[in-house]
Amino acid sequence: MNKADLIRAEEKKTPKRTIDVVRAGLAKRYRAEGRFKLYGLGAIIISLLCLAILFISIVGKGYPAFQQTFIQLEVFFDPAVLGQENLSSANFPGLVKKTLRNMFPDVKGRSDKRALYQLVSTGAAFQLREMILKDPGLVGKTVSVWVPADDDVDMLMKGHFDRKMSESGGRLNNKQLAWIDELSRQGKIEKRFNTIFFTSGDSREPELAGIGGAASGTVLTLVVTLILSFPIGVAAAVYLEEFASKNRWTDLIEVNVNNLAAVPSIVFGLLGLGVFLNFFGLPRSAPLVGGLVLTLMTLPIIIIASRAALQSVPPSIREGALGVGASKMQMVMHHVLPLALPGMLTGTIIGMARALGETAPLLMIGMVAFIVDIPTGFTDPSTVLPVQIYLWADSPERAFVERTSAAIIVLLAFLIIMNAAAIILRKKFERRW
Amino acid sequence: MAKKTVLLATALVFIFVVSTGVVNAQSARDYISIVGSSTVYPFATVVAEQFGKTTRYKTPKIESTGSGGGLKLFCAGVGVEHPDITNASRRIKKSELEKCQSNGVTEIVEVKIGYDGIVLANSNRAKPMKLSRKDIFLALAKEVPDPKGGEKLVANPYRTWKDVNPSLPNIRIEVLGPPPTSGTRDAFVELAMESGAKKFDWLAALRKKDKKAFKAVAHTLREDGAYIEAGENDNLIVQKLDANPNAVGIFGFSFLDQNTDKIQGSYVDGVQPSFDAIASGDYPLSRPLFFYVKKAHIGVIPGMEGYLAEFTSEKAWGPDGYLADKGMIPMPDAERYKYRADVAKLRVLTALK
Numbered sequence A: 001m002n003k004a005d006l007i008r009a010e011e012k013k014t015p016k017r018t019i020d021v022v023r024a025g026l027a028k029r030y031r032a033e034g035r036f037k038l039y040g041l042g043a044i045i046i047s048l049l050c051l052a053i054l055f056i057s058i059v060g061k062g063y064p065a066f067q068q069t070f071i072q073l074e075v076f077f078d079p080a081v082l083g084q085e086n087l088s089s090a091n092f093p094g095l096v097k098k099t100l101r102n103m104f105p106d107v108k109g110r111s112d113k114r115a116l117y118q119l120v121s122t123g124a125a126f127q128l129r130e131m132i133l134k135d136p137g138l139v140g141k142t143v144s145v146w147v148p149a150d151d152d153v154d155m156l157m158k159g160h161f162d163r164k165m166s167e168s169g170g171r172l173n174n175k176q177l178a179w180i181d182e183l184s185r186q187g188k189i190e191k192r193f194n195t196i197f198f199t200s201g202d203s204r205e206p207e208l209a210g211i212g213g214a215a216s217g218t219v220l221t222l223v224v225t226l227i228l229s230f231p232i233g234v235a236a237a238v239y240l241e242e243f244a245s246k247n248r249w250t251d252l253i254e255v256n257v258n259n260l261a262a263v264p265s266i267v268f269g270l271l272g273l274g275v276f277l278n279f280f281g282l283p284r285s286a287p288l289v290g291g292l293v294l295t296l297m298t299l300p301i302i303i304i305a306s307r308a309a310l311q312s313v314p315p316s317i318r319e320g321a322l323g324v325g326a327s328k329m330q331m332v333m334h335h336v337l338p339l340a341l342p343g344m345l346t347g348t349i350i351g352m353a354r355a356l357g358e359t360a361p362l363l364m365i366g367m368v369a370f371i372v373d374i375p376t377g378f379t380d381p382s383t384v385l386p387v388q389i390y391l392w393a394d395s396p397e398r399a400f401v402e403r404t405s406a407a408i409i410v411l412l413a414f415l416i417i418m419n420a421a422a423i424i425l426r427k428k429f430e431r432r433w
Numbered sequence B: 001m002a003k004k005t006v007l008l009a010t011a012l013v014f015i016f017v018v019s020t021g022v023v024n025a026q027s028a029r030d031y032i033s034i035v036g037s038s039t040v041y042p043f044a045t046v047v048a049e050q051f052g053k054t055t056r057y058k059t060p061k062i063e064s065t066g067s068g069g070g071l072k073l074f075c076a077g078v079g080v081e082h083p084d085i086t087n088a089s090r091r092i093k094k095s096e097l098e099k100c101q102s103n104g105v106t107e108i109v110e111v112k113i114g115y116d117g118i119v120l121a122n123s124n125r126a127k128p129m130k131l132s133r134k135d136i137f138l139a140l141a142k143e144v145p146d147p148k149g150g151e152k153l154v155a156n157p158y159r160t161w162k163d164v165n166p167s168l169p170n171i172r173i174e175v176l177g178p179p180p181t182s183g184t185r186d187a188f189v190e191l192a193m194e195s196g197a198k199k200f201d202w203l204a205a206l207r208k209k210d211k212k213a214f215k216a217v218a219h220t221l222r223e224d225g226a227y228i229e230a231g232e233n234d235n236l237i238v239q240k241l242d243a244n245p246n247a248v249g250i251f252g253f254s255f256l257d258q259n260t261d262k263i264q265g266s267y268v269d270g271v272q273p274s275f276d277a278i279a280s281g282d283y284p285l286s287r288p289l290f291f292y293v294k295k296a297h298i299g300v301i302p303g304m305e306g307y308l309a310e311f312t313s314e315k316a317w318g319p320d321g322y323l324a325d326k327g328m329i330p331m332p333d334a335e336r337y338k339y340r341a342d343v344a345k346l347r348v349l350t351a352l353k
Helices: A003-012 A020-065 A092-101 A111-115 A123-134 A150-158 A163-168 A176-187 A210-241 A249-259 A265-279 A287-311 A315-323 A326-354 A360-362 A385-393 A399-429 B002-026 B042-053 B069-072 B094-102 B135-141 B183-197 B202-208 B211-219 B232-245 B253-258 B275-280 B302-310 B333-345
Strands: A067-076 A142-148 A189-193 B034-035 B062-064 B085-088 B108-123 B143-146 B151-157 B175-179 B227-229 B247-253 B263-265 B286-293
Touching: A003 A399, A020 A067, A020 A399, A067 A092, A067 A150, A067 B094, A092 A111, A092 A123, A111 A176, A111 B232, A123 A163, A123 A399, A142 A265, A150 A189, A176 A189, A210 A249, A210 A326, A210 A385, A210 B094, A210 B183, A265 A287, A265 A360, A287 A326, A287 A360, A326 A399, A385 A399, B002 B302, B034 B069, B042 B062, B042 B302, B062 B069, B069 B085, B069 B094, B069 B286, B094 B143, B108 B183, B108 B232, B108 B275, B108 B302, B108 B333, B135 B183, B151 B263, B175 B183, B183 B202, B183 B211, B183 B286, B211 B333, B232 B247, B232 B253, B232 B263, B247 B253
Parallel strands: B034 B062, B034 B085, B175 B227, B175 B247
Antiparallel strands: A067 A142, A067 A189, B085 B286, B108 B247, B108 B263, B108 B286, B143 B151
16 A cells, blocks of 8 residues: 555544644745745845936946036137227137147148037137126136036047948048047046036037926925925924814815825916916916925825824824813924824825926926026926926937936935935934834 | 024015015016927927027926917917917817917917828847728728728637738737827827728728717727827837837827837838938828917017028038927928928918818
8 A cells, every 4th residue: 555545544534634634734824925026036136127227327327427528628818809998709619729739830721620619619609708707807818727628529539420431421421530539638638527517507509408407497396395285284284183073075175185296297288288388377487486396296295295194193192282281282282283293204205206207298388498598597498307408319419328327326415315315304203103 | 592593584484585576477577488298308308408508598488288278378378478489280270279369479480390100110130011091091000901801890709910901910900109198199199090090991081080989980090009109208119119129109200210220110111210211201100390480579579580590501401400309300491491481470370270
């Protein structure tokens, strides 16, 4: 008799006990549990992998944008070129061209000269203009200035262009390549930290474009959003949780608040266009209107988070306060609200982080725009970081590719800081009962 | 109490912010507001930037709303809350002009600024395609004339370029192009598909008899996967072409101009898209670009005359100007002089020819 027959015989003899059934299935259940754990682990690995790919591709593409190629020019502020009476409208591009001709005296012919001028950014003229306006005493002197190189030169220096392509139609021709080699032999061309990227507004020349304007617009917009959405959201949550009686109307409001949190953001943009722009006549492209629209979008998030925070305050605290004779308002202001505030702040920061990344509602109210001047007020035309990313991603110049990624890095850094602040706040002030 | 003060301050700030907004909107605006075509956007922005940096005026604000959207905003009325200028990658339509006039925008100055080429391009690693407009029509239309002959339409049977025209390579038709919301798509169907369809005599006859039916044939692109709508982002199409040498992409000339190390333009009717070929009119797929100015705003919004002068100066739109560096194709000399004179006199557009 083999083993299987023995077991069968055993089974016939005694009635089946539960423990036997359990034991028989045990190995299978362990295997199932192991698989279940693996699925979970797999899900986490896949999401981490996606995150890693995202970060690697964005950082890999974006980090060169934090450097920019500069060319050193020995500029003689020639009074003959500048003229004397009106320095602000003097011929600064002409001055740059003359300086370049002096550096390469053997360049002859119209098209060669044009090619030579293309090495230096058009921003060089603006830079010289600002120097002269700041210090008119420079006229007649020779100064050594580092000016930004053209975006094509920058791309070449960063290795994005294939040198062999140039004759068959690359962006730079062989003569230009030779001049660049000559400059780098003399140490007059080098990559430096790109401060322009952080301080200046948008530009159509990649080497002059920066996120300064967009970042300032983002700050202004978020200030409006915060000033409006935090007090309104908290007040609404306190009323609904502490004062409102439970009836059909409050149920209806609750359902609507929850629904509103799930409304696609573009709808809020349309609402903003209809109400704030067309009815109230507020200006287009203004951070004020952007902030109002984003307030509508973040309000439900803040209300829901604040209500959850209020609900987590134990009833005993309310009863204790009322028991020693506090009024309802004192109970809320002195006891419940301070205890619920960390949770409310966390919800607010997460809501603001969502508002920070929004473009769709701003599309309708004219914030998707080319804006060079850095906004300083709530009604100045402005744009925001995600919109700036969108606009750059659509630009034909190759150098905008890395600037797009660099702007994404800055945006992600903002988001991480905000989310980290939310976590730290929660950890620091969290109370468990 | 401190909390009361905070609440009060918040309320005050809100009222202040909103009221300044309203006041600002109703009093003068000190910058030019421009809306319109995403095709003209890269050119108008360069002019705006130059203008802002070299004059004492603020840099104009330019929104990229599309030609149709821009004209709608532009025609909404006269007053500082409405845009001063709209860019368009096509001429204003009769219906739009009427809409403008009914809203009180009666004096519009039309400025033609140059041309933009629409290119078909593929990766440098493949051979350049030599297409005719008829080939393009046959390869991309949803319904084409029966290849067996006769005057009837059948669902597009062509799988490879070789099926369309035996001289073309034996690779699957795979074209990445703009979606219907794009102005580039409008121009492409008009310039390439319509003239390709007209090569068939009976379709040309149909056009004379029933314009709508003809447009339905020529303007409908196939939906069986041979034509892929790649979204509005032309950089994305360039990247996809670089990855897939068998695919052909459709986009504006400036994207070809900036990426000549990766992609090459396809010949259309024997002409390869180049700066000179488009400027001379030899290359068939090119369209004019315009902007429209509200005359009532000139003198009200500071800097309008200066912006117009900057845009129509030789250093901007001339053959050696900075717009040409950005990929815009300049107009011939005579046309440039005519439009510059019109702008100087602020000649008003009265009716469309």
